[in-house]
């Protein structure tokens with residue numbers, strides 16, 4: 622029997638769906654656009670059709686909650702050294718066999734919630750304002766698109782003194798993205814799985830929708846950084862990387878920060894970890910194609926975690942793992958050596974002042 626416990630505070634009517642024939646509905650939250658029959662759940666297992674209406678099953682159900690340096694997202698050009706109150710929930714709309722957060726992304730929301738795992742937008746806003754070391758709020762860990770209703774409510778409530786961002790695969794509908802931006806979202810780190818060869822064939826998605834979303838976000842002045850988890854034999858082909866770099870320039874800008882991240886075996890994938898030389902090759906290709914800010918992640922101590930002036934090569938921001946060691950940008954955000962404007966949102970954490 623199809624029942625819905627309406628006393629469960631996590632159950633809330635979805636913001637984006639349309640009625641179809643009979644009691645079926647179409648979810649308009651992500652580009653999967655699942656058609657869901659009465660009593661059934663969508664592909665991500667976080668939305669259910671009950672009596673011809675669609676409900677999210679995880680409003681405010683927080684699987685993970687922590688204070689993170691913004692460098693962990695990663696976002697290197699967005700208030701470097703700042704701290705984001707970061708939260709995530711359950712599930713994903715992608716089915717990557719190499720997922721690093723599989724313990725929460727491969728699971729639906731638990732049948733029962735605990736008071737400790739339940740948040741309200743008011744509680745998130747209060748927690749952010751209570752702690753003076755917090756500079757922003759970020760939805761991450763699982764796919765934030767699935768928490769659309771909660772994220773929209775949180776972004777509307779948290780004041781504009783804070784940045785509001787998501788770490789996402791970018792596969793929401795244009796309508797969902799518009800909702801997030803209109804609610805006050807200011808930044809996105811978007812994770813790429815590769816070019817069409819991987820995304821369209823292996824994951825049964827359409828990469829062009831991610832680029833469409835990125836263009837929309839870019840045109841609306843949302844800060845964007847891109848992540849490319851480099852996995853040997855899956856997406857490390859030189860042509861893929863060249864195509865990706867060209868697509869970034871074509872759709873966004875030469876100044877869009879791109880992070881190639883070292884893969885380690887995870888979840889179902891047992892491919893050998895990415896070698897440092899493969900990552901450095903990706904870095905060289907992306908720079909040769911014209912990108913100004915290319916970074917390597919998951920390699921502690923590597924010099925390509927740091928920011929260099931694209932004009933004179935001066936070391937501007939030195940990082941190690943998730944820490945900013947120093948930041949030599951001038952108050953006007955310029956290179957202190959050649960005066961080049963560097964497109965980085967300015968911030969100096971207390972420990973560097």
Ligand code: SF4
Pocket residue numbers: 648649650651652653654655662663664665666667668714767
């Ligand atoms: S969020 Fe995406 S995967 Fe989940 S039900 Fe809606 S369309 Fe399907």
